[in-house]
Amino acid sequence: MLELENVSAVRGDRTIWEEGTFHVPSGSIVAVIGPNGSGKTTLLTMILGLLKPGSGTLRVLGEEPRRGNSRIGYVPQNYAAIAGDSIRACDMVLLGLTGTRYGLKRTTASEHARVQEALAEVGATHFADRRMSQLSGGQQQRVAIAQALVSKPEMLLLDEPLANLDVRNQQDIVSLLKRINAESGIGILVVAHDLNPLLSALDGAIYLLDGHPHYAGVDDVVSEELLTHLYGTAIKVVRTAQGDLFTRSA
Amino acid sequence: MNPAAIAFQSNWVEVISSDFMRTAFTAGTLVAVASGLIGYFVIVRGSMFASHALAHIGFPGATGAALVGTSVMTGLVAFTVIGAVVIGLLGKRASDREIATGTVLAFATALGVLFASLASENTSTVTSILFGNLLAITTGQLIIFAVFLGVLAVVLGALFKPLLFASIDPAVAEARGVPVKGLGVIFMVLLALVVSMAVSVVGVLLIFALLVTPAAAALRFTARPGWVILWSAVIGVFSVIAGLVIAAIVNLPPSFFIVSLVFIIWLVSVTIRRDSSPPNSAGGHSGHPAGN
Numbered sequence: 001m002l003e004l005e006n007v008s009a010v011r012g013d014r015t016i017w018e019e020g021t022f023h024v025p026s027g028s029i030v031a032v033i034g035p036n037g038s039g040k041t042t043l044l045t046m047i048l049g050l051l052k053p054g055s056g057t058l059r060v061l062g063e064e065p066r067r068g069n070s071r072i073g074y075v076p077q078n079y080a081a082i083a084g085d086s087i088r089a090c091d092m093v094l095l096g097l098t099g100t101r102y103g104l105k106r107t108t109a110s111e112h113a114r115v116q117e118a119l120a121e122v123g124a125t126h127f128a129d130r131r132m133s134q135l136s137g138g139q140q141q142r143v144a145i146a147q148a149l150v151s152k153p154e155m156l157l158l159d160e161p162l163a164n165l166d167v168r169n170q171q172d173i174v175s176l177l178k179r180i181n182a183e184s185g186i187g188i189l190v191v192a193h194d195l196n197p198l199l200s201a202l203d204g205a206i207y208l209l210d211g212h213p214h215y216a217g218v219d220d221v222v223s224e225e226l227l228t229h230l231y232g233t234a235i236k237v238v239r240t241a242q243g244d245l246f247t248r249s250a
Numbered sequence: 251m252n253p254a255a256i257a258f259q260s261n262w263v264e265v266i267s268s269d270f271m272r273t274a275f276t277a278g279t280l281v282a283v284a285s286g287l288i289g290y291f292v293i294v295r296g297s298m299f300a301s302h303a304l305a306h307i308g309f310p311g312a313t314g315a316a317l318v319g320t321s322v323m324t325g326l327v328a329f330t331v332i333g334a335v336v337i338g339l340l341g342k343r344a345s346d347r348e349i350a351t352g353t354v355l356a357f358a359t360a361l362g363v364l365f366a367s368l369a370s371e372n373t374s375t376v377t378s379i380l381f382g383n384l385l386a387i388t389t390g391q392l393i394i395f396a397v398f399l400g401v402l403a404v405v406l407g408a409l410f411k412p413l414l415f416a417s418i419d420p421a422v423a424e425a426r427g428v429p430v431k432g433l434g435v436i437f438m439v440l441l442a443l444v445v446s447m448a449v450s451v452v453g454v455l456l457i458f459a460l461l462v463t464p465a466a467a468a469l470r471f472t473a474r475p476g477w478v479i480l481w482s483a484v485i486g487v488f489s490v491i492a493g494l495v496i497a498a499i500v501n502l503p504p505s506f507f508i509v510s511l512v513f514i515i516w517l518v519s520v521t522i523r524r525d526s527s528p529p530n531s532a533g534g535h536s537g538h539p540a541g542n
Binding site for chain 1: 408410411415418423425427478
């Protein structure tokens with residue numbers, strides 16, 4: 001779903017990362033990891049077509065990135081922080097479908113049905129009529145994912161979807177992502193600080209190391225050497241009884 | 251205007267059926283509807299402070315109009331629209347905007363005082379700019395109000411969904427191709443038109459009561475955008491008309507009663523428990539409440 005050929009990320013006259021050459025297979029679940037300020041969100045911005053690569057060629061779903069690409073669903077960080085008291089969850093999701101449309105054309109029955117479908121997909125049906133501010137962090141995240149899914153994209157970008165969630169809600173969101181990936185084959189890119197809650201779902205990871213982005217399958221990413229280098233602090237990989245892999249500071 | 255004195259006007263029925271009162275009712279209704287249309291967006295976008303500031307920016311326009319020999323309305327519109335474009339183009343972060351807006355606001359108010367004294371405006375003119383004077387509205391202004399309301403309705407109708415998207419969820423709207431910044435500037439210009447109208451009803455200092463409070467009260471009862479807009483318009487129109495009638499009965503300035511009615515409706519709205527199902531109802535766990 002992503003092809004990078006010697007791509008660099010430049011904001012103003014500052015190069016954030018460069019020499020990105022890799023290929024991310026379609027339909028996979030991929031984490032984007034790296035220390036603060038390494039350019040994870042910048043990569044998303046480029047995929048969304050909001051920032052052009054400084055050099056090289058970037059192809060998203062086989063085409064040039066372009067702003068307003070309805071093949072991509074996007075869940076930004078700090079969702080619904082501003083107007084949460086003034087909007088209901090279902091209207092939030094509806095905006096993902098009709099929010100780009102000018103004029104006062106009424107929402108059609110099939111559009112309403114699609115909103116209900118998206119809400120059901122993420123398990124948000126029973127709180128769809130509540131205001132965003134009345135929802136828990138995990139519920140808000142579900143609504144955000146429903147809004148991104150409602151236009152039936154082929155790729156989902158999530159920026160720190162697990163931040164500010166407790167362990168149980170993190171697990172719920174991860175299994176939700178796994179399920180929608182398995183059901184629809186949608187490609188999922190997740191920017192994350194912490195790899196642990198995502199490990200069970202990941203096919204691979206884009207990691208930003210020393211100013212260069214790389215892609216590797218999950219088995220290669222979960223190595224003590226790489227993670228220690230990546231985060232600049234000692235990381236230990238532990239295999240638990242359940243067979244899960246965990247990374248943690250030594 | 252007559253010097254104010256609290257006295258029951260036995261002829262109030264005659265007063266409210268007079269021509270100038272009919273103009274006042276019509277003007278007040280137009281302004282209240284316009285405020286209702288834009289109030290929801292003001293709250294959703296967090297532009298409460300900006301709307302207040304725009305009114306203050308209009309103050310030197312209104313007082314300065316006499317200096318260049320033009321109408322108060324022209325001065326108001328010119329200053330608020332320019333102010334709106336500048337605020338709209340300023341930095342994205344609300345906190346940056348607040349400092350910039352507040353600073354300009356203070357300067358504008360000072361200019362207004364200067365212009366008022368240079369033009370040797372009498373105090374009653376300045377008072378009506380500051381606190382509104384619905385009874386002084388002319389037929390010419392009425393036509394301008396109707397045109398502004400028409401423009402507002404058409405533009406808001408055309409932009410409704412993208413504007414809502416951009417207001418509530420700017421990051422996603424931007425990614426989906428909605429011109430977030432352009433819509434922001436257009437919104438501010440519309441707001442400037444409404445502010446210019448509303449100044450004539452409640453004045454520079456009381457603008458919040460008409461532009462923000464009815465929508466805030468409506469939002470307590472419903473979060474459906476269409477219904478919030480309808481309810482804010484209803485609350486605004488009711489307050490303006492009832493305020494005018496009470497003012498006629500006791501022969502006092504209408505602004506006080508209009509703002510008081512809005513205030514009482516808002517007070518009632520915040521004490522009533524708003525629409526909500528019990529938290530964390532059946533089906534699925536939701537963990538701790540959101541921190542924001």
